[in-house]
Ligand SMILES: [Zn+2]
């Protein structure tokens with residue numbers, strides 16, 4: 001399978017997403033669906049709201065000291081960046097990475113002061129398996145960033161203009177033009193209080209002339225992004241394929257939303273914010289953020305670290321993502337033990 005690589009374009013302007021990355025709303029089952037997709041199955045608008053868990057700031061400390069302390073307690077169980085393999089992201093992209101302290105230097109004002117929710121837009125038809133994966137990914141988004149996530153109405157792609165759709169022989173059906181989605185579909189749906197509008201589609205995507213496909217693309221300055229589930233595997237095939245497609249979708253959702261709050265690619269640890277050139281690389285990367293990148297989320301979203309971990313572990317247990325659930329549990333225990341013996 002040929003994988004295209006993004007040209008490096010500047011983080012703030014028009015950052016392309018090549019991610020293979022990768023949830024349950026109030027009305028979706030927690031297990032792999034076994035019934036056939038109903039005709040015309042369509043997502044209903046839903047809101048997923050986290051409990052308010054704002055991190056407490058002690059006035060006598062510097063503003064980031066509590067975040068630094070929590071960060072340092074997690075370092076022992078995170079893996080440093082592993083040696084690169086041929087074709088990996090960092091082989092073709094020179095990136096320096098960024099510490100939490102450096103991030104704070106440019107992000108003094110928490111993002112949630114201005115924007116307090118995330119919007120997810122399903123684009124095109126889905127079957128019941130794909131729909132559940134999108135909804136489940138929305139749950140993880142809410143748990144990871146401590147923000148309400150609203151799933152908007154499905155966008156009908158049959159109304160796209162001819163130039164924004166094309167047939168290919170790549171084996172993934174009709175493709176949609178990312179530029180059209182980023183310019184004409186997502187911005188009108190972005191409310192003033194939305195941190196980001198995230199499009200998810202089961203259609204394959206292409207970014208324009210000269211490209212055969214792309215996993216996804218985003219405009220950070222416009223706070224909009226879209227990615228495709230088309231190449232994550234057919235979740236209707238069996239339990240294992242469903243779980244892999246779910247995990248990939250969660251990873252890309254968390255990663256791209258991480259970019260939306262200003263987190264660049266991580267180069268220090270194995271981390272959900274690592275760049276990725278291909279699915280194999282994504283599959284080697286963890287679903288969790290490293291201590292440096294987690295601290296950025298706590299700061300940007302004013303989110304209590306333990307509350308975050310408990311919510312994520314609960315979701316992962318329900319989805320059979322056992323390794324992820326155990327890791328999130330271990331992190332929560334580490335933070336709570338250290339807090340008790342401090
Ligand atoms: Zn990225």
Ligand SMILES: [Zn+2]
Pocket residue numbers: 266267269270271272273274289290291292293294
């Ligand atoms: Zn990281």
